[in-house]
Amino acid sequence: MSTGLLFVTAQDADFKQINRLMLHLRNWEYGQAGSWDGFRLVTTKNAYDIGKPDESRGSISVTAPPVDPDLFNGWQGGNLGDIEGFILDLAKPRNSTENQGFNSSMYILLDDKGLQDRTCILGERRFDDEAEEETNEFNKVRLPWDEASAMFGNLDIGNMDFEDYCDDSCGRDENGWYVYGKMGPDISEENARKRDEEIERLGREGMA
Template sequence: MSNWAVFLAATRASRKALNRTLVLLQDFEYSEYPVDSSWKLITSKELPAGPFAATALPVPEIARNAFAGMSLAEINTFGADLSAGNWFIVDQKGLETSTCLVCDQYHDSGEEDGDEDEDKEGIKDMFRACRIPYEEANSMMVNLDIANMGFEDFVDKDARVQKEGSWKWAASIPDAEETESTEPTDAEVKKRRH
């Protein structure tokens, strides 16, 4: 598993809201903290030279944040150098809606029309972003990281790119086999309570 950068672009992030965000991003249902933690909160433009240690929770109050108010494109220049092609952005809208942006940098395999061109292979400057609930972000990142699924598998292609420059998250994975659930529906739970 790669280390994943979490850029804090929010201009007003309380310590409580930030810690809640980072806990929900961890997805402790399927991982153990701190053993499986691979998230690094980035607030400085002085980036680590090599692999970085995960951010310990709870985080203290952030005194300075070099990425506050930055655009997706501006943060991309840092994300490209730090991550293996994927990173997160927690912006003000995200704090207010319990969502973050999962960013995925384009990778060119160097294959065009069946011919391999090693000069074209590698990470490109272009990227795309998906606004996704905190609780779903870990799943998307893991699947992108291991190339189990592509970015397109998580976005609503019919909605196109939104005004802010990100794609809308698709609540269900396309073409997934439906499984019979033994969990009660919301209506069944409500009926049982009364």
């Protein structure tokens, strides 16, 4: 799976909330220690400063929780339109690093609402079947933290389509929004327990 790009615009999201989110995004079910974190927390607004691929991994480095308490997040207080503009900038020719090392068509975003109800937004550039190319518009859906990683991974490898995760009765509105189809988390009870224990451990250490 390509490295995914994670953004946090929520005003009140500090390092503790970010750590909790990232532990819910961790691939507890199919990953293993050292390789089960698949997202890069983007803190810069400069699309040309995203970083170069790690030669051994073939993609940009991921952000593994816990993050630094002194983390500076340039996206805090930002909006969805800015995020999508940034994604489009990333997809432009960028010398030798063009489209290398990360998925330049998708993002996960934690906004103010998501911080309150433990949801996030998953966005993907809409593909025009007739033109056979990506558009500058995005399909978007809000879904639970613990279901976002599975959806992202399956879209990234082309195993499923965006609409497969959405409510058939609702469709796509004029702004690109879908209603999530409540697929359920792709994690066993045992691994969910391990995740919760890790969150509790970080909580005791003042990191979550």
